[in-house]
Amino acid sequence: MKLRVRAELAYRFDPPTDAIYKIHAAHWPGQHILAETLAFDPPVSFQEDEDAEFGARTLRAHMAGEVSLTYEATVENGRLQGLPANVSQHDWGDLPAEALIYLSPSRYCPSDQFGRFVTRQFGETTGGERVLAILDWISANIDYEHGVSDTETTAARTFIDRAGVCRDFTHLGITLCRASGIPARAISAYAHQLTPPDFHAVFEVWLDGGWWLIDPTGLAPVEGLVRIACGRDAADIAFLTTQDRCEMVRQKVTVELAED
Incomplete structure (x- = not known):
């Protein structure tokens, strides 16, 4: 595009x-x-x-x-495309070295606090199915609302408040994926059809031998994203x-x- x-x-x-x-x-x-x-x-x-x-x-x-x-x-x-449910998750020993850092907790993504939750909530799902289940949970439980969060808000806070904006949705998505053993990293982007237009925070997951773009807010089609920067969380990608x-x-x- x-x-x-x-x-x-x-x-x-x-x-x-x-x-x-x-x-x-x-x-x-x-x-x-x-x-x-x-x-x-x-x-x-x-x-x-x-x-x-x-x-x-x-x-x-x-x-x-x-x-x-x-x-x-x-x-x-x-030619960007959405994440299929059938893409597979890798054992950590099979991951490329570049992906390993995106398994660990970071400033805004305390994934080490969510292991029990993802096991209980998402059961036996793995790979693409697990990520899509996480997105469905975020959509059902987190409201997109300005003014609830600020620059210090972590995924743990968003999990409690149940509201936030794109950076908060992205931090929570990254956190739940990392807690599931799936490498996930933050991406800043220009986004076609985003209303109102602004810089947009999304994330990527490593599955089936490659990175897949995810918009946890569902506000912009993946096909219309233009990547700007990449990092562990918002601290690395701020405009x-x-x-x-x-x-x-x-x-x-x-x-x-x-x-x-």
Whole structure:
């Protein structure tokens, strides 16, 4: 699918502070960037880095005052598909080394606290069937609601509150998958048909020899996702991280089908 993505972020940095942006479409296998532009207003001197494993890119800069960043890209995201129930789960000894870190608890995903729950709730299911059962449970038990969570909310808190936004759904999905012995990692993305448009948090699971994209909110089709960054949880994939405080002036994200 060919998609045109655009992000405009205007923030006020007072006092001046160092900042890291993760808003570029990634140079991911199967995802091709056909064209892109980046502009700062006023102009800012920045450093761009690219992750060798995922092709995820970051911008680093020292920001002062009100600064607007506009990023646009046309991306061919390949042929993404939803997770089938019949894909198999691997024994840990058969996993690739890159997947092992995504079995462990992380800052927002305390999977070591949910072993008993997943055993009782999801019974004898494994692999794709287990992941789909987890998604069904999240859909039935967690409300999508703004204002319930904040940047410190963990999956354990979401499990208690039974409400949250995309990052909370993703953290809970990752947590329950890891507690089931399935590697799971957080993905930030541009999402076609997401309403209202925004940066979107989803996740991937390693099953049947590959990574499968999952949107635990069900708000955007997997086929219309453009990957930005990848990590253990939201701490690794935030679109903006600053050393000191900052204030949002305006922010707008759009994702549209691009004409051939």
